[in-house]
Amino acid sequence: MMKMSPGADAIVIGGGLHGTCTAIHLALKGLRPIVIEKNSVGRHASGVNAGGVRQLRRHPAEIPLSIAAMDRWMNLGELLGKHASMCEFVGNIGQIAVAETAADMHPLEERAAELKRMGWMHEELIDRDELRRLAPAVSEHCIGGLISRRDGQATPYLTSQAFRLRALDLGVRFEESTRVIGMDHGARWNVQTSVGAFESDILVNCGGAWGWQAAAMVGETLPRGHFASTLMVTARMPHFLDPVIIGTGRKLSFKQTDNGTVVIGGGIFGVPDLEKETADPVAERLRVSAQTCSILFPVMRRATIVRAWAGLEARMPDDIPVIGASQTAPAMWHAFGFSGHGFQLSPIVGSLLADLIVDGKSPLPIEAFRPGRFNEGILELDPTAA
Amino acid sequence: MSNERHDLAVIGGGPAGMAAATTAARLGLDTILLDEQPAPGGQIYRNIEQLTRDGDLDLLGEEYRRGADLAREFRASKAAYRPNSTIWQTSPDGRIGLTGPDGARMIHAARILLATGAMERPVAVPGWTMPGVMGVGAVQALMKASGVVPDTPVVIAGSGPLVYLVATQLARAGCTVAALLVTTPGSRIAGALKELPRALLAGRDLLKGLAWMNEVRRLGIPTTNGTSHLRIEGEDRAEAVSYGADGARKRIVAELVLLHEGVIPNVQLSLSTRCRHVWDETQACWRPETDEWGATSEERIAVAGDGAGILGAQAAEPLGRIAALDAAFRLGRISQVERDLQAKPERAELARHGRIRPLLDRLFHPAPESLAPTDPDTIVCRCEEVTVGALREAVRLGGEDPNRAKVFTRCGMGPCQGRMCGPTVSAVIARESGHSIQEVGTYRIRIPVRPIPLTALADLVGDEEGLPPGGSTL
Numbered sequence: 011m012m013k014m015s016p017g018a019d020a021i022v023i024g025g026g027l028h029g030t031c032t033a034i035h036l037a038l039k040g041l042r043p044i045v046i047e048k049n050s051v052g053r054h055a056s057g058v059n060a061g062g063v064r065q066l067r068r069h070p071a072e073i074p075l076s077i078a079a080m081d082r083w084m085n086l087g088e089l090l091g092k093h094a095s096m097c098e099f100v101g102n103i104g105q106i107a108v109a110e111t112a113a114d115m116h117p118l119e120e121r122a123a124e125l126k127r128m129g130w131m132h133e134e135l136i137d138r139d140e141l142r143r144l145a146p147a148v149s150e151h152c153i154g155g156l157i158s159r160r161d162g163q164a165t166p167y168l169t170s171q172a173f174r175l176r177a178l179d180l181g182v183r184f185e186e187s188t189r190v191i192g193m194d195h196g197a198r199w200n201v202q203t204s205v206g207a208f209e210s211d212i213l214v215n216c217g218g219a220w221g222w223q224a225a226a227m228v229g230e231t232l233p234r235g236h237f238a239s240t241l242m243v244t245a246r247m248p249h250f251l252d253p254v255i256i257g258t259g260r261k262l263s264f265k266q267t268d269n270g271t272v273v274i275g276g277g278i279f280g281v282p283d284l285e286k287e288t289a290d291p292v293a294e295r296l297r298v299s300a301q302t303c304s305i306l307f308p309v310m311r312r313a314t315i316v317r318a319w320a321g322l323e324a325r326m327p328d329d330i331p332v333i334g335a336s337q338t339a340p341a342m343w344h345a346f347g348f349s350g351h352g353f354q355l356s357p358i359v360g361s362l363l364a365d366l367i368v369d370g371k372s373p374l375p376i377e378a379f380r381p382g383r384f385n386e387g388i389l390e391l392d393p394t395a396a
Numbered sequence: 397m398s399n400e401r402h403d404l405a406v407i408g409g410g411p412a413g414m415a416a417a418t419t420a421a422r423l424g425l426d427t428i429l430l431d432e433q434p435a436p437g438g439q440i441y442r443n444i445e446q447l448t449r450d451g452d453l454d455l456l457g458e459e460y461r462r463g464a465d466l467a468r469e470f471r472a473s474k475a476a477y478r479p480n481s482t483i484w485q486t487s488p489d490g491r492i493g494l495t496g497p498d499g500a501r502m503i504h505a506a507r508i509l510l511a512t513g514a515m516e517r518p519v520a521v522p523g524w525t526m527p528g529v530m531g532v533g534a535v536q537a538l539m540k541a542s543g544v545v546p547d548t549p550v551v552i553a554g555s556g557p558l559v560y561l562v563a564t565q566l567a568r569a570g571c572t573v574a575a576l577l578v579t580t581p582g583s584r585i586a587g588a589l590k591e592l593p594r595a596l597l598a599g600r601d602l603l604k605g606l607a608w609m610n611e612v613r614r615l616g617i618p619t620t621n622g623t624s625h626l627r628i629e630g631e632d633r634a635e636a637v638s639y640g641a642d643g644a645r646k647r648i649v650a651e652l653v654l655l656h657e658g659v660i661p662n663v664q665l666s667l668s669t670r671c672r673h674v675w676d677e678t679q680a681c682w683r684p685e686t687d688e689w690g691a692t693s694e695e696r697i698a699v700a701g702d703g704a705g706i707l708g709a710q711a712a713e714p715l716g717r718i719a720a721l722d723a724a725f726r727l728g729r730i731s732q733v734e735r736d737l738q739a740k741p742e743r744a745e746l747a748r749h750g751r752i753r754p755l756l757d758r759l760f761h762p763a764p765e766s767l768a769p770t771d772p773d774t775i776v777c778r779c780e781e782v783t784v785g786a787l788r789e790a791v792r793l794g795g796e797d798p799n800r801a802k803v804f805t806r807c808g809m810g811p812c813q814g815r816m817c818g819p820t821v822s823a824v825i826a827r828e829s830g831h832s833i834q835e836v837g838t839y840r841i842r843i844p845v846r847p848i849p850l851t852a853l854a855d856l857v858g859d860e861e862g863l864p865p866g867g868s869t870l
């Protein structure tokens with residue numbers, strides 16, 4: 011494994027949260043990173059996701075990272091300094107997967123048991139009374155759920171901007187509206203872009219939905235799956251909910267923000283267009299989301315939807331990201347493909363990656379995310395997935 | 397379940413929409429007109445059928461009769477009609493989302509003609525969001541819809557022909573117009589005079605405007621020309637207006653202040669449909685890029701009437717008919733030769749009505765201060781109460797376009813989705829960042845373009861046949 015010395019130059023492709031966080035940590039280790047972003051920082055998935063800071067129901071391989079990330083969310087000041095408050099992070103409100111029926115409750119019980127066997131304690135079953143106490147607005151027919159009590163929420167776009175401002179403080183350079191058109195490795199990396207060439211010792215691909223394209227430029231085939239995750243938001247409503255609620259038998263992610271608006275998402279897809287770099291919400295598909303809300307939250311029958319949007323995000327066949335060294339190119343690393351749940355991991359992945367790049371070793375296990383896994387036969391899918 | 401389908405959906409029931417739908421139906425297109433109002437007429441000819449039936453046209457003036465003819469021709473046509481419909485989506489693929497008396501539904505059309513007309517330019521002066529401040533056009537709309545006029549004295553402040561017209565209409569209806577504060581700078585007159593010879597060709601239109609100004613004098617409405625830096629004063633509602641005039645600061649007590657700085661295209665739907673837009677320096681507004689047929693950058697979408705640039709109600713009619721001819725051509729119902737032939741008289745009519753426009757655009761161009769207010773405490777986005785100062789800070793942090801500034805400040809995130817603050821936000825950011833308004837751009841508008849009750853969305857009629865998948869796992 012190649013190690014990088016302080017003073018080396020690094021190019022990070024992609025100004026999303028993971029790219030920016032990687033740049034922050036490389037800069038903290040004395041490297042001089044440049045972030046190359048084809049649009050603007052946080053323009054796509056990083057800035058427009060649901061903002062859930064969730065440990066609940068993570069893929070087992072992600073749990074160690076998710077718990078470490080949660081510690082960082084709880085101490086954002088250490089990572090972001092004076093910009094921490096910009097993220098509007100609220101923790102310890104809990105995320106609850108809510109069960110309407112015994113059939114919903116069953117997989118949650120299995121999940122809780124499985125996690126206990128693995129030694130994780132952060133997810134616990136709650137009964138009807140505890141659900142009622144924590145979230146009285148949830149419909150009375152719900153019988154309980156699974157909770158992760160430390161979980162919370164933050165504002166995605168502002169979080170991306172807080173990361174950017176912190177990176178700027180550390181001397182990271184951002185080249186926005188700059189499109190990578192090719193790259194090759196001679197003595198160093200030479201990355202050709204729409205505004206000219208950049209050189210560096212190392213290269214990190216945090217290209218999100220377009221990450222596979224950067225890989226393809228060095229002859230590496232990685233899954234190119236992507237999707238348009240959709241959200242909608244209501245006009246302000248009187249406060250009725252603290253925790254974030256996610257569905258078990260139905261697709262839902264549901265939270266009320268500090269300003270009273272309710273953000274509704276969870277597995278509803280719009281129409282993605284990787285080429286035009288657009289993602290459009292689809293009313294005909296949001297209908298089921300509206301139905302779900304009015305069933306699970308009677309108060310929502312008075313709600314008004316003021317805006318819907320969709321974001322472009324990479325999706326891996328096994329729904330977990332690619333994190334690790336390139337299989338084909340020297341001094342190149344990948345971190346993308348978070349499959350719709352990378353937001354909570356954003357304070358940790360760049361940190362692990364910087365350790366991996368500079369010290370040659372990640373302090374947390376990332377073997378499961380190795381880029382090569384797609385060439386190794388049948389993928390291991392999440393054994394605990396509902 | 398299968399979706400409702402039409403050849404052409406016309407959005408908006410003003411002069412452009414009525415004329416377009418009538419023409420398209422005549423040419424054999426299965427046409428539907430969708431409109432928010434309960435009856436045809438649009439903003440300009442609002443409630444025209446009722447007013448005609450009741451013989452109430454006197455209050456508004458003779459020229460409104462034209463609207464009654466248009467409405468009658470439209471009613472006699474084969475075009476389908478869905479009034480009371482709030483349109484919250486138009487898509488490049490021809491899908492339309494609306495909420496009507498029987499709930500929310502999707503309609504599919506081979507082509508969409510946006511005839512969404514004009515809206516009053518928001519006038520972001522200090523205090524403009526307080527109760528007791530309204531648009532001149534909003535008051536006129538009330539007068540047309542229900543014959544209501546304010547029962548307290550009003551102060552009218554602003555510029556443009558509508559200011560004079562509404563001042564006289566209110567005065568004739570028995571309302572006291574305590575003052576007319578005209579914000580058109582005196583220096584404009586000389587420049588505007590250059591456009592006068594061409595405007596003289598407009599004849600009747602020019603005379604009409606002069607007649608309104610004359611009427612203001614005749615009715616004895618106290619008028620101050622060349623006023624600037626308006627400020628609405630008051631604790632929690634309008635109590636007075638202060639302004640600069642003749643080098644001094646003056647003040648007049650006013651419980652009801654009516655503001656107006658002209659009208660701008662209503663572009664929320666064309667923006668949300670991703671039609672390419674340009675900042676029109678002459679008219680100081682965003683408008684969709686259109687060709688001589690009203691066609692936009694989106695294959696299935698056209699725009700006719702003031703929604704494509706302000707030309708007025710009389711120009712909107714031929715523009716609507718021209719766009720309908722092009723729709724019939726593109727759908728294979730008439731030949732190109734036939735289209736061009738039928739468009740000829742329409743273009744001649746259009747040219748007649750366009751003659752006055754350069755004079756108006758020059759004379760009533762909004763002052764820089766009203767386009768991009770400088771006072772840091774002035775509210776720009778009224779839904780989220782975002783000030784000029786907050787926008788300035790957002791630009792400093794990197795919010796150098798409206799979409800980024802939006803997330804820093806929440807401007808444009810309220811129920812109107814930036815309809816009211818869009819042009820002001822773009823102009824303020826442009827000034828603060830040193831870019832042009834065109835470079836700075838405007839908000840990306842998302843569905844629902846107008847708010848929709850969650851329960852209506854839950855019962856949405858329409859299926860997703862033919863829509864692309866939500867993702868790929870290649």
